[in-house]
Amino acid sequence: MTVPETLSIDTSALPCHYVTLGAEDPLRLDCGTELGDFTVAYQTYGELNDEKSNAVLVCHALTGDQFVGDTHPITKKPGWWEVIVGPGKIIDTDRYYVICPNVIGGCMGTIGPKEINPATGQPWGLDFPVITIADMVRVQAMLLDHLGIDSLFAAIGGSMGGMQVLEWVASYPERVFAALPIATAARHSAQNISFHEVGRQAIMADPDWRNGDYRLHGVRPCRGLAVARMAAHITYLSEAALTRKFGRRLQDREAVTFGFDADFQVESYLRRQGGVFVERFDANSYLYITRAMDYFDLEARYDGVLADAFRGARTRFCVLSFTSDWCYPTEESRRIVRALNAVAANVSFAEIVSDCGHDAFLLDEPEFHRVLAGFLDGAADHRGLPR
Amino acid sequence: MTNKLRRKAIRVDLQIIADMIDSDSRVLDVGCGDGALLDYLTHFKQVDGRGIELSTEGVNACVSHGLSVIQGDADTDLAYYPNGAFDYVVLSQTLQATSNPKDVLENLVRIGKRAIVSFPNFAHWWLRGYLLAQGRMPKSKTLSDEWYDTPNIHFCTIKDFVVLCRGMGITVEKSIALDKDGTRRRIQGGLFSANLLGQQAVFLLRR
Numbered sequence: 001m002t003v004p005e006t007l008s009i010d011t012s013a014l015p016c017h018y019v020t021l022g023a024e025d026p027l028r029l030d031c032g033t034e035l036g037d038f039t040v041a042y043q044t045y046g047e048l049n050d051e052k053s054n055a056v057l058v059c060h061a062l063t064g065d066q067f068v069g070d071t072h073p074i075t076k077k078p079g080w081w082e083v084i085v086g087p088g089k090i091i092d093t094d095r096y097y098v099i100c101p102n103v104i105g106g107c108m109g110t111i112g113p114k115e116i117n118p119a120t121g122q123p124w125g126l127d128f129p130v131i132t133i134a135d136m137v138r139v140q141a142m143l144l145d146h147l148g149i150d151s152l153f154a155a156i157g158g159s160m161g162g163m164q165v166l167e168w169v170a171s172y173p174e175r176v177f178a179a180l181p182i183a184t185a186a187r188h189s190a191q192n193i194s195f196h197e198v199g200r201q202a203i204m205a206d207p208d209w210r211n212g213d214y215r216l217h218g219v220r221p222c223r224g225l226a227v228a229r230m231a232a233h234i235t236y237l238s239e240a241a242l243t244r245k246f247g248r249r250l251q252d253r254e255a256v257t258f259g260f261d262a263d264f265q266v267e268s269y270l271r272r273q274g275g276v277f278v279e280r281f282d283a284n285s286y287l288y289i290t291r292a293m294d295y296f297d298l299e300a301r302y303d304g305v306l307a308d309a310f311r312g313a314r315t316r317f318c319v320l321s322f323t324s325d326w327c328y329p330t331e332e333s334r335r336i337v338r339a340l341n342a343v344a345a346n347v348s349f350a351e352i353v354s355d356c357g358h359d360a361f362l363l364d365e366p367e368f369h370r371v372l373a374g375f376l377d378g379a380a381d382h383r384g385l386p387r
Numbered sequence: 388m389t390n391k392l393r394r395k396a397i398r399v400d401l402q403i404i405a406d407m408i409d410s411d412s413r414v415l416d417v418g419c420g421d422g423a424l425l426d427y428l429t430h431f432k433q434v435d436g437r438g439i440e441l442s443t444e445g446v447n448a449c450v451s452h453g454l455s456v457i458q459g460d461a462d463t464d465l466a467y468y469p470n471g472a473f474d475y476v477v478l479s480q481t482l483q484a485t486s487n488p489k490d491v492l493e494n495l496v497r498i499g500k501r502a503i504v505s506f507p508n509f510a511h512w513w514l515r516g517y518l519l520a521q522g523r524m525p526k527s528k529t530l531s532d533e534w535y536d537t538p539n540i541h542f543c544t545i546k547d548f549v550v551l552c553r554g555m556g557i558t559v560e561k562s563i564a565l566d567k568d569g570t571r572r573r574i575q576g577g578l579f580s581a582n583l584l585g586q587q588a589v590f591l592l593r594r
Contacts, residue, residue: 344468350447351443375451
């Protein structure tokens with residue numbers, strides 16, 4: 001595993017857009033702190049039409065970023081949803097204006113714990129305020145205001161992206177024509193909080209974490225962050241997928257070595273996942289964003305009646321889950337669907353058969369894509385968007 | 388990535404159901420299959436249509452054709468809908484496959500201002516004759532499953548259904564029996580013959 005000891009990536013000049021928001025009207029966070037003059041990095045694809053009616057907001061997941069549909073400038077890998085977003089694809093950038101912002105708390109150019117705190121001239125570190133999913137959505141709404149977009153044709157996202165989609169409809173129902181929360185939940189489960197806590201403890205147990213001030217010391221808690229990624233990555237897969245991909249096969253050897261080297265292919269794979277991840281992700285961002293997900297509980301905000309979060313919404317919903325996803329199981333999606341039914345919302349819901357676990361939403365799953373395409377085409381017809 | 392809608396003639400019982408539904412109304416089709424009725428109603432009667440379907444293939448076919456359909460079960464999912472949420476709730480050829488037909492029926496007239504229910508009539512003369520002559524569970528072209536692997540676990544007759552509605556205080560606004568050749572027959576005023584000659588029945592109900 002290659003562990004870079006310093007992160008020298010300059011995320012203030014990536015090939016994307018940057019905007020400073022909150023200069024006049026500061027952002028008021030759920031924790032009570034106000035932020036003025038902060039930067040949001042975002043990527044766009046396609047053209048906004050004259051009516052400004054074809055905007056699609058893509059919300060990224062925990063470790064995603066704004067590079068949804070083009071080659072990632074740091075990893076040089078395809079965009080995280082390039083199978084879906086692009087010219088002639090399901091989220092057709094010849095037809096829609098696609099906006100994908102890096103979330104607040106992130107580490108790809110939007111304000112987060114690794115950016116400079118103007119009060120001290122040093123990286124925020126743990127002085128950065130704890131953010132929530134609702135805060136992420138507030139920032140996105142400010143970005144849309146800046147872009148002059150009153151209403152989105154669609155808000156779409158998987159996992160934490162799906163949480164943002166749900167939050168969008170709860171907070172700004174009149175601004176979302178179609179909502180696609182995929183492989184997600186209206187509240188983070190005890191099991192998911194548990195896995196996140198393991199990840200955070202791994203980071204904080206790394207001596208290089210230095211109570212969050214690692215940047216001041218010129219080090220990075222790479223080992224802790226890599227372990228956090230490895231543990232989380234297991235939850236994104238499924239036993240069937242791991243067995244199919246790796247089984248008990250050995251890594252470049254004929255027999256086990258009676259040591260703690262990566263004897264098994266699956267160990268080697270996980271180590272590689274951890275190693276690649278630390279090259280592009282910030283440990284403190286991982287703490288802040290997992291915390292935001294843990295705090296997400298739309299139901300509690302509406303006194304235990306999830307349906308009230310969606311009451312009166314005229315949004316068209318498409319809720320999708322995957323059979324082998326044990327991180328965000330179908331039952332979580334069904335809770336959302338039942339709440340939507342309770343207010344007679346316009347909702348489609350399908351459980352897609354896949355053995356790829358939670359990650360299925362990122363992969364080339366033909367049935368998933370067929371349903372997604374059909375729903376979007378139908379919604380676009382209702383929106384009056386030309387084909 | 389365009390899914391072209393297939394637009395073809397719908398089954399005769401679905402046509403009868405469609406004829407009972409006013410334009411521009413709100414419709415929930417429970418057990419909507421591949422969405423043939425919803426598709427017809429959406430395009431020819433401009434209804435605001437929704438569906439519930441048990442089978443994954445059915446749901447995926449519907450959603451990928453732009454219909455608003457959820458994967459769900461008549462027995463468990465109807466309870467989550469509010470009273471009077473729809474002008475019509477349709478249950479076509481599904482009642483006999485539910486675990487609790489009475490509860491389902493109760494939910495239909497609760498959720499819908501009107502409910503439309505169609506089902507195969509187990510008292511049709513051909514089925515009576517089959518049972519009498521063969522002494523075995525009747526099978527026909529439309530009821531082709533063996534008794535041990537049929538999804539149809541609660542068969543009833545037209546008369547059974549009329550009695551159940553009466554017992555539940557449900558008003559029958561319209562009822563039509565369909566003969567084997569598609570001939571329509573009024574059930575009210577001719578229950579005995581409808582129950583003998585009707586291969587299936589369509590009821591328009593309200594609480």
